[in-house]
Amino acid sequence: MSALTFTLKNRPDQRVDMSPLACHLLADLEPVQIATIELQCGKRKLCVDELFSISGFDTQKIIIQNSFSKLDYIGKDLNGGEIHVEGDVGAYCGISMQSGLIKISGNTGIYAGCEMKKGQLEISGDAGDFLGGALPGNKNGMKGGVILVKGNAGDRVGDHLRRGTILIEGNAGDYCGSRMIAGTIAVMGNTGKHIGYAMRRGTLLLWNQPSLSASFNDCGQHTLAFLPMLFKSFTHLNSSFANNAIAFNRVHRFAGDMSEIGHGEILVKI
Amino acid sequence: MIINGVTIDATFAEAFPMKGTRAIITAQNEKWAMIAAQAMTGFATSVIACGCEAGIERVLTPDETPDGRPGVSIMIFAMGGKGLAKQLETRAGQCVLTSPTSALFAGIDGGIRIPLGKNLRYFGDGFQTSKVISGKRYWRIPVMDGEFLAEATTGQVDAVGGGNFLVLAQSQPQALAACEAAIEEMKKIPNVIMPFPGGVVRSGSKVGSKYKTLGASTNDAFCPTLKGSTKKTDLSPDIESVMEIVIDGLTKEDIDKAMRVGIQAVCDLGAENGIMRISAGNYGGKLGPFHFHLQEIMA
Numbered sequence: 001m002s003a004l005t006f007t008l009k010n011r012p013d014q015r016v017d018m019s020p021l022a023c024h025l026l027a028d029l030e031p032v033q034i035a036t037i038e039l040q041c042g043k044r045k046l047c048v049d050e051l052f053s054i055s056g057f058d059t060q061k062i063i064i065q066n067s068f069s070k071l072d073y074i075g076k077d078l079n080g081g082e083i084h085v086e087g088d089v090g091a092y093c094g095i096s097m098q099s100g101l102i103k104i105s106g107n108t109g110i111y112a113g114c115e116m117k118k119g120q121l122e123i124s125g126d127a128g129d130f131l132g133g134a135l136p137g138n139k140n141g142m143k144g145g146v147i148l149v150k151g152n153a154g155d156r157v158g159d160h161l162r163r164g165t166i167l168i169e170g171n172a173g174d175y176c177g178s179r180m181i182a183g184t185i186a187v188m189g190n191t192g193k194h195i196g197y198a199m200r201r202g203t204l205l206l207w208n209q210p211s212l213s214a215s216f217n218d219c220g221q222h223t224l225a226f227l228p229m230l231f232k233s234f235t236h237l238n239s240s241f242a243n244n245a246i247a248f249n250r251v252h253r254f255a256g257d258m259s260e261i262g263h264g265e266i267l268v269k270i
Numbered sequence: 271m272i273i274n275g276v277t278i279d280a281t282f283a284e285a286f287p288m289k290g291t292r293a294i295i296t297a298q299n300e301k302w303a304m305i306a307a308q309a310m311t312g313f314a315t316s317v318i319a320c321g322c323e324a325g326i327e328r329v330l331t332p333d334e335t336p337d338g339r340p341g342v343s344i345m346i347f348a349m350g351g352k353g354l355a356k357q358l359e360t361r362a363g364q365c366v367l368t369s370p371t372s373a374l375f376a377g378i379d380g381g382i383r384i385p386l387g388k389n390l391r392y393f394g395d396g397f398q399t400s401k402v403i404s405g406k407r408y409w410r411i412p413v414m415d416g417e418f419l420a421e422a423t424t425g426q427v428d429a430v431g432g433g434n435f436l437v438l439a440q441s442q443p444q445a446l447a448a449c450e451a452a453i454e455e456m457k458k459i460p461n462v463i464m465p466f467p468g469g470v471v472r473s474g475s476k477v478g479s480k481y482k483t484l485g486a487s488t489n490d491a492f493c494p495t496l497k498g499s500t501k502k503t504d505l506s507p508d509i510e511s512v513m514e515i516v517i518d519g520l521t522k523e524d525i526d527k528a529m530r531v532g533i534q535a536v537c538d539l540g541a542e543n544g545i546m547r548i549s550a551g552n553y554g555g556k557l558g559p560f561h562f563h564l565q566e567i568m569a
Binding site: 201 | 336337338339373397399401416419
């Protein structure tokens, strides 16, 4: 069965709420029914077939073609199935995702994977701010699953991260891992200012020495047994993180943020 | 039935239901993984007085262990789930947590989850941290040599304990040599352990005793020095020594396999090496519902 494919006809001026086009919401619907679903576009509601040409049948594998940065909420609450996006996406991609797979060939806007619970979000381009974070006012960010960014990520990566793993092959912006409660963020590139700001627990795994605030204390150099297991868990990913050659277990450990409870750690590859 | 001059008695071994679990111990090298495994499975020959029966299943290569280090697989069996959990936790805490460079992982993914490192984490006094990797929770407990890594839980499954057979020989050295040969082969079978010292027990027991406080006592029917004094000896004049191999396993089939290869190894030595008979601990159905008929196993 061929994938259900939505090809954007023209780029609307207003932002589009794509949340109705998630696999679990489309299960058991025929393409004719899907074409009549209304999408919020600015202050108007547009039927799916006004924005997209539709082909294919498999509602559990969706392809969105010609996507651009104003298509918001792609894969919101996704509960199973796959969404493959060709192009950029807007804000809130994969927000509160419960399971399944979202692959983005381009860049994402702000709050990608925010408050996601499980599943996998793969971003081939760059990610905006608050990747895997919490919505303003909420206390818990991402609670599970894996976010993989092959490019760079913006500021506040994993803000309020509760559980789960965020992997960034490129650089991360300022306040990476801010207010982390637990979970793991790995950054192969460089990190910005105020890394781990107010983090409580969790692990920031870095390939390059960051600029650390005074509220992180040096715990020395160590061989940690869990690191090979962590790297082994990445081997199924289509990523540099899956490469055995990049795995290491010798790290320089910094504990913090001591202005919080200080049970978090920044591990820097030696 | 006679195999290579060895008589296989028309009898059966009686075994009983137990709860079992497996854990994987790794360390910097095989030597230290084995030391931790031996400590953890020590004083665990019989539930009669040890609280559990435990043993080393096999040595694991680095590519078979979760953390890629040399390891040892151990199994623990107890009469109930509560007792098993207590034994597992106590032994893990005193014998593996304390052993240099060790780490401890679940050896059974299914079954009822029982604590492995889940409560040991409190040794970390608040400095412990957990990591969920591929859906499994691991505890990192800071210790003086670095970090003790322990999986939170392991699986408890229904199991079978007390499978056994007796080797009856013309002399003590011949009985022991036959048992050693049997254990060598039985160690190759997965999912079983032979919990007694070196896998062999020389003090097989019967149910009950003339002393009211004892639930088990020497199996006088198979004691060669009592041939003339006990009323119900099961030994002919030419048998001078009897040794027993006890097997605990995850399933009846696992014990079947272990008994078959063990008895075969004994029979391969044959009558020319002084092996006269193979018998089994049969307590008339008082002990358990699993019956291992020797002649059926060797058919």
